[in-house]
Amino acid sequence: MIKTIIIDDETHCSDRVLSLIERHPKTFNVLAVIDNVDEALRLVPQLQPELVFLDIKIHDKTGFDFLQEIGSINFKIIFTTAFDNFAIKAFKFSALDYLLKPIDTDDFDAAVSRLKDNLSKQNMEQQLQNLFENLKPNQKKVITIPSLTGFETLKVVDIIHLEADTSYTHIFTKDGKTMVSKPIKFYEDLLAENAFFKTHKSHLINIDHVKKYYKGKQSYVLMSNDAKVPISVRRKDEFLKHFI
Amino acid sequence: MLDSLENVINTYTKEDTTYVNLRIKFTARKMFLTPADTTWAAYVNKTLDISKQLNYPKGIAISYNNLGIIHHYFLSDPLGGLDYYQKSYAIFDKYPKFNTYVIAILTNIGLIHLEQQEYEKALKSFKSLLKYPENNKKYMTQFYIANTYGDQKKLDSSIYYYKKALVGSEQNKQLLYVANIKTNLGLVQTNAGFIEEGLVSINESLDLIEQHNIESLRVPAYTNAAEIYLINNNIEKAEYFATSSLELNESLNNLNTEKSALATLANIYTQKKDYKNALLTYQKHIVLRDSLINADRKLEIARKEIQFEADKDRAISQVEIERQKSIKNASIIGGSGLILASIISFVLYRRKQDAVSKSKEAEFNAKVSDTELKALRSQMNPHFIFNSLNSIGDYILKNDTQSASDYLGKFAKLMRLTLENSEKKEILLSEDISLLRTYMDIERKRFNYKFDYVIEIEADLDADNILVPPMILQPFIENSIIHGLSRKEELGLVKISFKAEKNMLICSVDDNGVGRKNSISNKNNPESKSMGMAITKSRIEIINKLKNTNGNVEITDKTEGTRIDVSLPMQLAY
Numbered sequence: 001m002i003k004t005i006i007i008d009d010e011t012h013c014s015d016r017v018l019s020l021i022e023r024h025p026k027t028f029n030v031l032a033v034i035d036n037v038d039e040a041l042r043l044v045p046q047l048q049p050e051l052v053f054l055d056i057k058i059h060d061k062t063g064f065d066f067l068q069e070i071g072s073i074n075f076k077i078i079f080t081t082a083f084d085n086f087a088i089k090a091f092k093f094s095a096l097d098y099l100l101k102p103i104d105t106d107d108f109d110a111a112v113s114r115l116k117d118n119l120s121k122q123n124m125e126q127q128l129q130n131l132f133e134n135l136k137p138n139q140k141k142v143i144t145i146p147s148l149t150g151f152e153t154l155k156v157v158d159i160i161h162l163e164a165d166t167s168y169t170h171i172f173t174k175d176g177k178t179m180v181s182k183p184i185k186f187y188e189d190l191l192a193e194n195a196f197f198k199t200h201k202s203h204l205i206n207i208d209h210v211k212k213y214y215k216g217k218q219s220y221v222l223m224s225n226d227a228k229v230p231i232s233v234r235r236k237d238e239f240l241k242h243f244i
Numbered sequence: 245m246l247d248s249l250e251n252v253i254n255t256y257t258k259e260d261t262t263y264v265n266l267r268i269k270f271t272a273r274k275m276f277l278t279p280a281d282t283t284w285a286a287y288v289n290k291t292l293d294i295s296k297q298l299n300y301p302k303g304i305a306i307s308y309n310n311l312g313i314i315h316h317y318f319l320s321d322p323l324g325g326l327d328y329y330q331k332s333y334a335i336f337d338k339y340p341k342f343n344t345y346v347i348a349i350l351t352n353i354g355l356i357h358l359e360q361q362e363y364e365k366a367l368k369s370f371k372s373l374l375k376y377p378e379n380n381k382k383y384m385t386q387f388y389i390a391n392t393y394g395d396q397k398k399l400d401s402s403i404y405y406y407k408k409a410l411v412g413s414e415q416n417k418q419l420l421y422v423a424n425i426k427t428n429l430g431l432v433q434t435n436a437g438f439i440e441e442g443l444v445s446i447n448e449s450l451d452l453i454e455q456h457n458i459e460s461l462r463v464p465a466y467t468n469a470a471e472i473y474l475i476n477n478n479i480e481k482a483e484y485f486a487t488s489s490l491e492l493n494e495s496l497n498n499l500n501t502e503k504s505a506l507a508t509l510a511n512i513y514t515q516k517k518d519y520k521n522a523l524l525t526y527q528k529h530i531v532l533r534d535s536l537i538n539a540d541r542k543l544e545i546a547r548k549e550i551q552f553e554a555d556k557d558r559a560i561s562q563v564e565i566e567r568q569k570s571i572k573n574a575s576i577i578g579g580s581g582l583i584l585a586s587i588i589s590f591v592l593y594r595r596k597q598d599a600v601s602k603s604k605e606a607e608f609n610a611k612v613s614d615t616e617l618k619a620l621r622s623q624m625n626p627h628f629i630f631n632s633l634n635s636i637g638d639y640i641l642k643n644d645t646q647s648a649s650d651y652l653g654k655f656a657k658l659m660r661l662t663l664e665n666s667e668k669k670e671i672l673l674s675e676d677i678s679l680l681r682t683y684m685d686i687e688r689k690r691f692n693y694k695f696d697y698v699i700e701i702e703a704d705l706d707a708d709n710i711l712v713p714p715m716i717l718q719p720f721i722e723n724s725i726i727h728g729l730s731r732k733e734e735l736g737l738v739k740i741s742f743k744a745e746k747n748m749l750i751c752s753v754d755d756n757g758v759g760r761k762n763s764i765s766n767k768n769n770p771e772s773k774s775m776g777m778a779i780t781k782s783r784i785e786i787i788n789k790l791k792n793t794n795g796n797v798e799i800t801d802k803t804e805g806t807r808i809d810v811s812l813p814m815q816l817a818y
Contacts, residue, residue: 102656103653201817232818235818
């Protein structure tokens with residue numbers, strides 16, 4: 001049984017989470033449902049939950065306020081939010097779990113199974129630290145990469161290129177490469193606003209790391225780590241637009 | 245003779261005023277013979293530079309004038325031309341001996357303003373021309389003034405100046421002008437309510453054209469005659485002149501007259517209650533009209549186009565008839581734009597202008613289509629939303645809160661995805677399929693799992709590399725479910741498949757439902773299900789127009805159920 005706390009200022013939202021929890025008998029042990037940050041700050045250290053469903057807007061405070069004030073965090077978090085593009089981007093960058101309200105049953109079930117897989121893995125300090133980095137406006141983004149041993153943090157500007165390998169993706173930086181078990185499409189969407197360009201079905205490059213461009217029947221680019229990345233015929237014109 | 249002049253210039257070694265005058269002479273003689281020669285601008289610019297070094301006002305002013313002509317007529321850049329004319333005018337104006345030049349320049353400036361629909365400025369230029377005693381073609385100036393007033397719908401002033409111009413041109417035995425003035429006068433008189441005078445004028449003009457074979461006037465005269473007869477309710481003659489004008493214009497390709505003739509013809513069709521042709525003709529007119537005017541008004545027309553496109557397939561309801569009426573009024577105004585502004589018949593200029601217009605037209609068409617695509621897709625979303633809201637309402641009525649809540653979650657997810665994708669023209673087939681799955685999961689729930697679905701993708705198709713317009717199959721699936729399967733007693737099945745055939749992607753929806761013939765909603769209300777279908781068809785039409793392909797929708801009524809095949813151009817992402 002996972003010791004669980006729900007923090008949400010709207011009853012119908014916490015009720016919804018409760019009804020979804022009921023579908024997973026013997027999985028959750030709900031210790032408390034809390035509707036304000038102050039009480040949460042008082043109760044959470046006392047009750048020592050393993051999991052917190054955390055709303056983002058809680059009266060005039062936010063779930064982030066709660067996390068920053070609580071100090072040490074030794075529980076898992078699943079954020080729940082209605083629609084906040086900015087925060088969602090930050091969650092994705094930091095590889096944190098979140099559910100969009102109104103919560104879809106399948107999405108909830110998927111989150112539960114991810115939770116079961118990861119519960120024992122190291123604490124969330126690093127991911128949350130990355131989250132706060134990413135939430136700062138105009139900050140250089142950092143990306144959290146789940147790896148076999150835990151999590152790794154990469155600066156987006158240091159990523160040179162990515163290559164798809166079936167449902168895995170290799171991420172190349174000047175220090176070498178990392179493999180993650182996410183499809184390249186995930187990173188394509190995530191990095192779309194950050195000077196990344198899909199040159200080929202299985203290649204995503206950081207435009208800022210392009211060293212040279214070779215034209216020809218099969219054109220390609222030379223990246224700052226001297227890797228050659230092909231550019232598909234259909235993407236060539238679009239690619240060249242970035243350099244005009 | 246020309247060659248010898250060229251020789252003199254080539255062998256001339258000193259850059260003095262004589263040299264400048266020789267170059268000017270050479271330009272004047274040869275420039276109009278080879279307007280397509282793009283080196284003229286450079287040549288004239290050099291003359292200008294030498295003149296400037298010599299501080300030779302005549303050379304500078306004539307060069308500016310020539311550059312004005314090059315920009316105005318050869319390069320179809322009237323505003324660039326205007327700058328040069330004005331520079332030239334500023335110099336010439338100081339020397340009365342150059343008044344003949346001033347007259348030519350002011351005329352050109354006036355014409356540019358007229359073309360740009362800057363009527364006040366045009367009138368100012370033209371009217372100042374009447375003050376010059378050197379202006380021995382005052383009837384020409386009066387004619388331009390009359391045209392300007394006509395374009396401004398100041399019909400009385402227009403008639404006044406036409407009559408003045410008529411007197412002058414008759415005195416000078418300028419037949420061409422007489423005919424031209426009468427062509428325009430007839431239209432203005434008719435529009436001003438002088439119906440009989442209008443008929444007399446246009447018929448006199450038509451007679452002159454016949455007697456003296458004035459071919460250059462035939463098309464505009466026919467165009468005006470069509471409009472005049474239309475206003476006289478003589479539909480037969482109106483149609484005769486409108487179609488003759490369009491036929492003759494085919495070889496001339498003057499977009500301006502074509503535009504007016506199309507407007508008149510659209511009105512004729514409206515009068516004949518032939519709304520389909522009226523609409524088609526009016527659309528052609530709109531495209532032409534737009535290619536002839538500036539960018540600001542383009543959007544307005546694009547909006548109109550979309551409106552029409554959206555209404556095209558609807559029956560001609562009262563609303564449509566009202567709109568047709570408003571089209572008629574709008575194009576009587578639009579169509580009466582006077583055509584014969586420049587009798588100096590700048591054929592060269594027009595040709596160039598037409599080429600430019602055509603490319604603009606193509607550009608515009610693409611833009612219209614683009615907008616339409618967005619507009620049409622935006623219609624899909626409300627369609628979705630209300631169906632789903634209905635279902636949720638249903639659960640609430642039945643007190644099934646759990647289902648209502650579950651359904652709401654799914655619906656919200658689908659809305660998010662739909663909104664995200666609605667901004668995109670194309671998405672990956674794999675994404676589209678997952679969108680369709682979400683949609684069908686919702687519908688399955690709504691219909692109490694009365695049907696199953698399968699999605700088949702041909703083995704060698706790479707769903708991660710094929711682009712499709714988002715949710716193109718959705719309306720068909722919706723039809724299958726709602727009209728075919730929901731009424732079936734046993735468990736139904738929707739089979740969705742994707743395969744390649746030649747350079748096309750064939751997307752099919754195949755159900756084992758009750759079929760179109762047995763669908764109750766179909767019997768009661770044949771229009772009810774065509775909305776989504778019509779939108780999809782229009783989307784495919786637009787894709788065809790944009791990509792120059794021949795995608796289409798085919799409906800097959802099987803013995804049991806219905807099959808839809810949508811063929812789209814095969815589009816690869818990478």
